[in-house]
Amino acid sequence: MTHRTSSRPPCVVISGVSGAGKSTVARQLAERLGVPFAEADDFHSPDSIRKMASGVPLDDRDRRAWLESVGRWLGDRDAAGSGGVASCSALRRRYRDILRSACPAAVFFQLTADREVLAGRLGGRRGHFMPQTLLDSQLATLEPLEPDERGASLDASPAPEEIVRTAVKLLDGR
Numbered sequence: 442m443t444h445r446t447s448s449r450p451p452c453v454v455i456s457g458v459s460g461a462g463k464s465t466v467a468r469q470l471a472e473r474l475g476v477p478f479a480e481a482d483d484f485h486s487p488d489s490i491r492k493m494a495s496g497v498p499l500d501d502r503d504r505r506a507w508l509e510s511v512g513r514w515l516g517d518r519d520a521a522g523s524g525g526v527a528s529c530s531a532l533r534r535r536y537r538d539i540l541r542s543a544c545p546a547a548v549f550f551q552l553t554a555d556r557e558v559l560a561g562r563l564g565g566r567r568g569h570f571m572p573q574t575l576l577d578s579q580l581a582t583l584e585p586l587e588p589d590e591r592g593a594s595l596d597a598s599p600a601p602e603e604i605v606r607t608a609v610k611l612l613d614g615r
Contacts, residue, residue, distance in 0.1 A: 450476045450524025451612055452515045452544050456531035457552035458579040460559040461597045467528035469605045477518060481529035484510040498578045508536055512543030519544050532582045549592030550608050
């Protein structure tokens, strides 16, 4: 994990499959760092939301404009010097590359957990467009962070507060 070399607030992406706790961790991390938060789900087009809600996975064409929008949000925060934290699945290297092309300084924390843990969380979730039936598709798509990607894989099993503490320590280079 590369640590921060400046006092500028970081731009962070909390990534992973549905049910990993991205939104909760990202929101808490943004609050802890005192930076803006963005929920990448809010950047999806209505057509993409309908597609996922009906149990159909998005294809790369569906994802491109969405990822570019999230990347612009991160890049704008970086350019303004405010930093920011976004929750975004960013399951594949090429998706993270799209985000990095708009915000080269982005740090990725990829939340991981056993399928059973994720399925249990999704089964108890209400009011979200992503059905549990797409979990296996997401797990099949997931590509772990590569050694040259700035960030770290974090176990999503502990309480969100513990995950946030770990992320802050990694950002601080401790």
